[in-house]
Amino acid sequence: MQEYLIKDIKVGLKHSFEVNITELQMQYFLEISGDINPMHLDSSYAKSKGMKDKIVFGMLISSFYSTLVGVYIPGKYALLHSIDISFVKPVFIGDKLVVEGVVSSVHELFHQIEVNATIRNYKNEKISRAKIKIGVLND
Amino acid sequence: MTKELVFGKVQEIFRDIFDDDKLVIQDSTNSSDIDDWDSLNHINLVVAIENELGIKFDLGELSSLKDVASMIELILIKLNN
Numbered sequence: 001m002q003e004y005l006i007k008d009i010k011v012g013l014k015h016s017f018e019v020n021i022t023e024l025q026m027q028y029f030l031e032i033s034g035d036i037n038p039m040h041l042d043s044s045y046a047k048s049k050g051m052k053d054k055i056v057f058g059m060l061i062s063s064f065y066s067t068l069v070g071v072y073i074p075g076k077y078a079l080l081h082s083i084d085i086s087f088v089k090p091v092f093i094g095d096k097l098v099v100e101g102v103v104s105s106v107h108e109l110f111h112q113i114e115v116n117a118t119i120r121n122y123k124n125e126k127i128s129r130a131k132i133k134i135g136v137l138n139d
Numbered sequence: 140m141t142k143e144l145v146f147g148k149v150q151e152i153f154r155d156i157f158d159d160d161k162l163v164i165q166d167s168t169n170s171s172d173i174d175d176w177d178s179l180n181h182i183n184l185v186v187a188i189e190n191e192l193g194i195k196f197d198l199g200e201l202s203s204l205k206d207v208a209s210m211i212e213l214i215l216i217k218l219n220n
Contacts, residue, residue: 081179081182082179107182107186109195109196109197109198109201110182110185110186112182112186133179133183
């Protein structure tokens with residue numbers, strides 16, 4: 001886990017990590033959220049609506065922004081303020097994703113940073129983007 | 140920059156931050172008048188004002204930004220110095 005303090009963080013600081021999307025993650029998310037929409041559970045239904053297969057929960061995908069913030073940028077001293085998320089393309093079970101964040105602004109007075117984040121699939125297609133505001137606590 | 144011009148810019152920033160195109164601020168407008176004017180949106184307001192007007196507030200000045208009039212007054216002081 002990274003342990004950046006506000007004084008250590010500069011515009012352009014970047015981190016990334018990879019995740020694999022599994023059926024088990026889908027089952028856990030279903031149990032936690034109670035989202036029983038068939039687009040996420042029923043392949044036949046999803047295909048009837050033009051999808052390749054049932055699609056992964058968008059909020060499951062966005063949970064990796066939590067990891068980006070809490071583990072990488074800034075890591076230990078993070079306090080999440082806000083996230084503005086867009087979902088650009090669907091994600092399917094078995095997809096390998098790359099989550100990346102780049103610091104776009106640092107406000108030392110408020111101990112707040114802004115991170116532009118993206119998630120891409122194995123084809124390097126952007127499947128989600130987010131603007132994240134994060135407070136940075138003192139050690 | 141005149142007070143009227145600064146007021147107009149601050150008005151637009153408030154509308155953007157609070158996502159309300161019809162929001163009309165007055166000199167006396169403060170956090171009690173706008174439901175979403177919480178601590179996080181106060182940061183968003185101050186940062187947006189700094190970025191829009193090219194100024195920087197000091198830590199000691201933040202506590203004085205209690206209403207629109209005090210914001211405008213401090214902005215004008217910074218712009219004219």
